[in-house]
Amino acid sequence: MDKLGSKTIIGASATFTGKIANARVVEVHGKVNADLIAEKVTIGEAGRFDGAIRADLVVVSGHYEGKMQAGSVWATATASISGKLHYETLQMDRGAALNCHIVHNWRAKTDDPEQSNAGNSDVPLPDASNKAKTGTVPSSSKKGV
Amino acid sequence: MIGKNSASPMLSPNHSQINVDVRIRGTITVSEPLVMAGQLDGDIKAGELHIASTAIVSGDVTAQNVTIDGRVHGVIVADEVYLSATAHFEGQLNCHGIAIDNGAYVDAKFIKEPVTNG
């Protein structure tokens, strides 16, 4: 596209409640109450997202509550994540607050009914090791079931 | 072609003109271009029609192209209608093409009509 591309931005004072489909890149600086499947999702520092997110990449600088299933997650210093966080790779900056149920390599688990691409690995049930890459992890990292 | 780019779209040597101080109660039917600057209580049937800024028309207008600078209260059936900034229109508009300038007063129902070859 010549000018704008297909980025969706929910502005800082905006509020959206409803359904979102066909998204690719979404930036949330306002309040969103929805379920979202996208390639890349950014929740800005003032942003607030309530609902399920399924994405390849999620960058959280604001508030998220819900079930997140992502490939790569980056929780920056101002992030606050509650609910469920299923990730493949996770980067957490110092200061991020994770108050959620964290599952690593969730795609490999066969007990997750929502996963569409069940990893062909026959990984036996949870031996889950949550490999947070950096920072202190004030999270309750439970083994995922 | 009507529109904001044409200053005086309808005037040609053979046009009819009804001046500002004329008041008519009845029906006007004309095949040549018409400039209506007076007051009409009734209907107009015309080809090319210019309703000037001093005009007040209460009735129905049927035409091919209409440029409205004045007041019309009624049903307009036309191919193309242009309401300029001084227009005041209430009623119903059955037309194919429409252009409205900022400033026009409009309170009307809009219906899209196929183009007539008249």
Next chain:
Amino acid sequence: MLAKSHEQMTNLHEDTTYILGDLIMEGSLDGGNHPVVIDGQFNGDITAPDVIILEQGKVTGAINTQTVVINGYFKGNLVCESLTVTSTGIVEGEVQANALSIDLGAEVIGSISRVNVKSN
């Protein structure tokens, strides 16, 4: 009016809400204090100070706003102070507006009446 939409188009501003591309949104959107620019699909209601529907944009539902510029498609109820429909715009439904600008080529089907009470 159009100058404003050009400014919106060239600078992605993080206060403005953009719904672009193939995105399909259904629900209730409140733009807050900032404009909403739509190039994708939106079904539902929108409340914002300014709404711009770009050429590929399709909105069905209700819009309640101050100024709206429609380059694309809108069907539903529209309440605004000022409406601009450009030559690629299509508006179907009930419109309440006090200031109107409709370019030749635009399609307007339905009704346009005035807003008597300024609801801000």
